[in-house]
Amino acid sequence: MRVFITGASGWIGSAVVPELIGAGHQVIGLARSDAAATALTRAGAEVRRGTLDDLDVLRGAAAESDGVIHLAFKHDLAFSGGFENAAEADRRAIDAFGEALAGSDRPLLVASGTLGLAPGRLATEQDGRAGDPDGAHRSGGPARRLANAQATVALAGRGIRSCVVRLPPTVHGDGDHGFLATVVAVAREKGVSGYIGDGANRWPAVHRSDAARLFRLALQGAPAGSTVHAVADEGVPIRTVAEVIGRHLDLPVASVSPDSAAGHFGWLAPFLGMDGPASSAHTRELLGWQPTGPGLIDDLEKGGYFTAASA
The missing domain is CATH 3.90.25 (UDP-galactose 4-epimerase; domain 1)
Structure with missing residues (x-):
């Protein structure tokens, strides 16, 4: 497969790229800087210059690919108090990918998080989905990112093999x-x-290598509208x-x-x-993923x- 990845030179992306290439896939990585472009080239990936705000670039790259993995998030804004703006940029990118991939049955994987899903109890892949009875109690940044994940899952109704991959706070x-x-x-x-x-x-928590392998497995086989957890501990x-x-x-x-x-x-x-x-029991059964x-x-x-x- 020819796979377009945002955040390809980041902490998660720099493990996902060699995981995919090692499995025989071609990778095109979004790079917003010369340093990112150099790192991607050295890793054996093609480079598409741009940022999350370049929606035409995102649409074009997605349309030319067999699948998309969206890892990028404006963490610098989020950690400085601008989570709303970061989440809105994330939503615009997801919508752009939805426009490009609609009706294609191609995979779209979007990274999200497990923290805040079910405080005080073990969160499962069913928490945080549309119709979740605890959803009304969430607010602020976690609610915005959950809404983006729900929008991703809903893209299954538009002929996209969409999947949300939730990451724990510690990768x-x-x-x-x-x-x-x-x-x-x-x-x-x-x-x-x-x-x-x-x-x-x-x-x-999860080791970075295990998270990367789950992205590959989900790209290759996660059903449309699914949610999986990259959770080892x-x-x-x-x-x-x-x-x-x-x-x-x-x-x-x-x-x-x-x-x-x-x-x-x-x-x-x-x-x-x-x-x-958080649990990953359903994910392990669905995709045969076993952290090592x-x-x-x-x-x-x-x-x-x-x-x-x-x-």
């Missing part, structure tokens, strides 16, 4: 600069490895994460009160305090997150 591995690396950086800066409250809240207590970090950095491990969390963790606080375990990479704690114990290069 870990060598070179990670995301949530987990930020937690480590905060511990270094504050001189204490902290967790919020009693630290019993749980985060799901269903829920790792944040206190356990803090304890491993504290031991490796030789720092004390301590609770941070919810009232002090924003001052201690900054933009990360609302996410770090969430309890969001290290779990979150095993990956932390390897020490890569604590080297000078990761600091």
